[in-house]
Amino acid sequence: MATYALRRVLVSIPVVLASTFLVFFFVSLTGDPLADLRAAPNISQAQLDFVRESRGLDQPTAVQYVRWLQSIPGDGFGTYLRNDNRIWPDLQRVLGNTLQLVIAAEILSIIVAITLGVVSAKRQYSFFDYSTTTFSFFGFSMPVFWFALILQIIFVNIFLATDVRIFYTANLSAPNPGTGLAFWVDRFRHLALPIMTLMVISVATYSRYMRASMLEVIHSDYVRTARAKGLREGTVTVKHAMRNALIPVVTITALSFGTVLGGAIVTETVFGLDGMGLYFIRYLGQRDPYPIMAWLLVTAVAVVIANLVADLLYGFLDPRIRYD
Amino acid sequence: MTEPILSIRDLVTEFATPDGTVHAVDHVSYDVYPGETLGVVGESGSGKSVTVMSVLGLIPQPPGKISNGEILFEGRDLLRLSNAQLRKVRGKDIGMVFQDPMTSLNPVLKVGHQIAEAMQVHADVPDDKARLRTIELLELVGVPNAEARYDQYPHEYSGGMRQRGMIAMAIANEPKLLIADEPTTALDVTIQAQVLEVLSKAKEETNAATILITHDLGLIAEMADRVVVMYGGRVVETGDVDTIFHEPRHPYTLGLISSLPRLDQDLERLVPIEGQPPSLINLPSGCAFHPRCHLGQGRERCRTESPPLVEVGTAHRSACHFTDEMGREIALIESEMGTAIEGVDQ
Ligand SMILES: Nc1ncnc2c1ncn2[C@@H]1O[C@H](COP(=O)(O)OP(=O)(O)OP(=O)(O)O)[C@@H](O)[C@H]1O
Numbered sequence: 001m002a003t004y005a006l007r008r009v010l011v012s013i014p015v016v017l018a019s020t021f022l023v024f025f026f027v028s029l030t031g032d033p034l035a036d037l038r039a040a041p042n043i044s045q046a047q048l049d050f051v052r053e054s055r056g057l058d059q060p061t062a063v064q065y066v067r068w069l070q071s072i073p074g075d076g077f078g079t080y081l082r083n084d085n086r087i088w089p090d091l092q093r094v095l096g097n098t099l100q101l102v103i104a105a106e107i108l109s110i111i112v113a114i115t116l117g118v119v120s121a122k123r124q125y126s127f128f129d130y131s132t133t134t135f136s137f138f139g140f141s142m143p144v145f146w147f148a149l150i151l152q153i154i155f156v157n158i159f160l161a162t163d164v165r166i167f168y169t170a171n172l173s174a175p176n177p178g179t180g181l182a183f184w185v186d187r188f189r190h191l192a193l194p195i196m197t198l199m200v201i202s203v204a205t206y207s208r209y210m211r212a213s214m215l216e217v218i219h220s221d222y223v224r225t226a227r228a229k230g231l232r233e234g235t236v237t238v239k240h241a242m243r244n245a246l247i248p249v250v251t252i253t254a255l256s257f258g259t260v261l262g263g264a265i266v267t268e269t270v271f272g273l274d275g276m277g278l279y280f281i282r283y284l285g286q287r288d289p290y291p292i293m294a295w296l297l298v299t300a301v302a303v304v305i306a307n308l309v310a311d312l313l314y315g316f317l318d319p320r321i322r323y324d
Numbered sequence: 325m326t327e328p329i330l331s332i333r334d335l336v337t338e339f340a341t342p343d344g345t346v347h348a349v350d351h352v353s354y355d356v357y358p359g360e361t362l363g364v365v366g367e368s369g370s371g372k373s374v375t376v377m378s379v380l381g382l383i384p385q386p387p388g389k390i391s392n393g394e395i396l397f398e399g400r401d402l403l404r405l406s407n408a409q410l411r412k413v414r415g416k417d418i419g420m421v422f423q424d425p426m427t428s429l430n431p432v433l434k435v436g437h438q439i440a441e442a443m444q445v446h447a448d449v450p451d452d453k454a455r456l457r458t459i460e461l462l463e464l465v466g467v468p469n470a471e472a473r474y475d476q477y478p479h480e481y482s483g484g485m486r487q488r489g490m491i492a493m494a495i496a497n498e499p500k501l502l503i504a505d506e507p508t509t510a511l512d513v514t515i516q517a518q519v520l521e522v523l524s525k526a527k528e529e530t531n532a533a534t535i536l537i538t539h540d541l542g543l544i545a546e547m548a549d550r551v552v553v554m555y556g557g558r559v560v561e562t563g564d565v566d567t568i569f570h571e572p573r574h575p576y577t578l579g580l581i582s583s584l585p586r587l588d589q590d591l592e593r594l595v596p597i598e599g600q601p602p603s604l605i606n607l608p609s610g611c612a613f614h615p616r617c618h619l620g621q622g623r624e625r626c627r628t629e630s631p632p633l634v635e636v637g638t639a640h641r642s643a644c645h646f647t648d649e650m651g652r653e654i655a656l657i658e659s660e661m662g663t664a665i666e667g668v669d670q
């Protein structure tokens with residue numbers, strides 16, 4: 001299995017490289033990265049020339065790309081185009097914040113969705129089943145920003161009406177969040193609404209998968225065998241049915257985890273969270289290729305890791321899969 | 325005669341489907357006596373499986389519904405037991421071997437564990453003891469290398485081996501009744517004989533009464549003491565295996581026997597039963613077999629009046645209005661086929 005993992009990592013290196021090159025190429029197509037700088041009133045031609053030359057912006061795109069690539073091992077991701085601040089510390093910070101948001105949202109979603117899916121399947125066509133189906137349709141069709149705004153309005157109104165602050169509607173932390181437990185309590189009260197926002201679509205999706213997968217398994221011969229042995233219905237469901245039904249669902253959640261890491265752009269924007277999504281949007285607006293490239297590399301690596309984890313989990317859950 | 329261990333009385337099991345109600349089991353009664361092997365035959369869809377699934381409470385409800393009857397096991401009506409009480413019967417007093425060994429074992433659990441689990445759910449057996457006992461069982465059913473096989477998953481077993489594993493699971497608690505629902509149908513012909521041997525051995529070992537469901541009359545001749553013939557969700561004939569083969573008193577049974585391929589006959593002279601199995605949603609009126617019956621010839625009584633299952637000899641019952649004409653019918657078929665009936669190897 002270790003060899004398999006290693007091989008998978010090696011295979012994904014060219015994939016990541018190719019995707020960074022493509023993006024580098026497209027970003028450079030979007031126009032002159034110095035346009036904004038040029039428009040600034042108090043900048044001299046000499047300064048512009050200096051930036052262009054030191055960054056190699058007069059070179060062909062391929063050469064620029066190789067320069068960028070070469071700089072990564074020694075130089076981290078270098079500095080921003082407009083100033084000498086380093087990119088990597090910023091990226092680490094926003095990645096950490098997004099990880100907190102996404103991990104919490106995904107874990108909660110998985111727990112809720114599996115429960116909903118299993119119960120819906122066990123009671124197919126019951127009131128409960130129809131309710132979750134309806135909820136899922138809402139979850140799919142509701143625009144994320146709209147739901148986020150509704151949540152904000154509700155909790156602001158609660159605050160205005162009762163003067164009780166349950167959850168905050170913006171930012172990651174209070175100005176003085178304190179330390180230790182107090183810090184994390186404060187962080188949770190800030191992240192609760194963004195987590196809920198992210199959960200709506202995830203729960204809607206995962207619970208549908210879980211329900212379908214569970215329905216298939218529930219009617220299988222081996223579940224009947226388990227029942228014929230005299231096992232309790234709970235054991236039959238959890239040990240014999242769920243274990244099998246989880247296999248496809250785990251793969252889906254692991255894969256989507258990689259994708260969300262790129263940032264829940266809408267959610268982070270609405271709630272003003274200093275995360276990957278907001279970071280990306282900010283520097284895309286500034287047409288600064290360097291932070292964008294750094295962001296992309298991190299996201300691509302996250303997707304590759306998520307894929308790998310999905311595969312390994314699959315093999316862990318399903319003994320029929322062999323890695324060789 | 326001794327008391328039956330299992331007595332199915334007037335069982336009705338139905339399924340609600342979009343096309344209408346499927347009358348899968350329609351007032352079925354039969355008994356199983358201690359230590360005997362009861363063969364249940366009938367075409368596909370005649371309700372053989374649904375009957376035994378009803379015994380174990382394995383009918384999915386909905387769409388299924390047991391709307392009438394009682395199932396007396398050692399005098400207790402299984403249909404009136406609570407779920408908890410029924411669970412204690414399943415797998416402990418009644419063991420079951422299913423048709424398709426490829427899908428009947430859980431693919432993500434080790435075979436040994438699945439067998440040990442059957443034991444541990446009914447008795448407080450520590451893991452190491454359960455393991456040893458499971459390995460013994462695997463050896464008994466002829467799984468070579470049982471020690472190592474314990475830790476393998478179903479996909480590492482062949483079809484025949486899996487069915488041996490299923491048999492081991494079914495007899496793990498030395499049940500009083502063993503139900504084998506077409507245990508060899510899904511297997512290669514060469515494997516079938518071996519698995520049957522294992523089944524006989526398992527039966528000897530536990531001395532369990534056995535219900536053997538099959539399409540294969542040859543198998544019945546070889547293994548069964550008594551026979552139940554089912555058609556369209558009803559029992560049409562029951563009797564000792566000798567009586568059924570030599571003096572069938574129902575045209576459908578006779579049809580099944582005459583369609584048995586035999587080595588001493590040309591295949592061309594086989595007499596298959598003409599026509600299709602009946603629709604269980606719209607069962608033919610009167611005797612359900614009448615559209616296909618050679619003896620009935622579309623007589624009025626056959627079309628309008630459902631024949632009850634009545635005594636036609638010692639422990640021999642048939643559901644046909646014209647059982648007394650069966651002698652002539654047998655003679656007729658015999659003259660067409662040579663020594664059709666007497667030739668059946670007992
Ligand atoms: N879950 C179900 N829903 C609807 N109909 C069902 C269900 N289970 C069984 N039936 C119907 O009940 C009838 C009897 O089925 P059963 O499985 O008892 O036949 P069988 O005699 O065992 O046939 P086979 O030899 O093919 O196993 C069939 O027509 C089948 O379609």
Ligand code: SF4
Pocket residue numbers: 574575576611612613614615617618619620621625626631643644645646
């Ligand atoms: S009752 Fe009539 S149709 Fe039915 S089996 Fe007897 S003769 Fe045939």
Ligand SMILES: [Mg+2]
Pocket residue numbers: 372373374505506
């Ligand atoms: Mg069947």
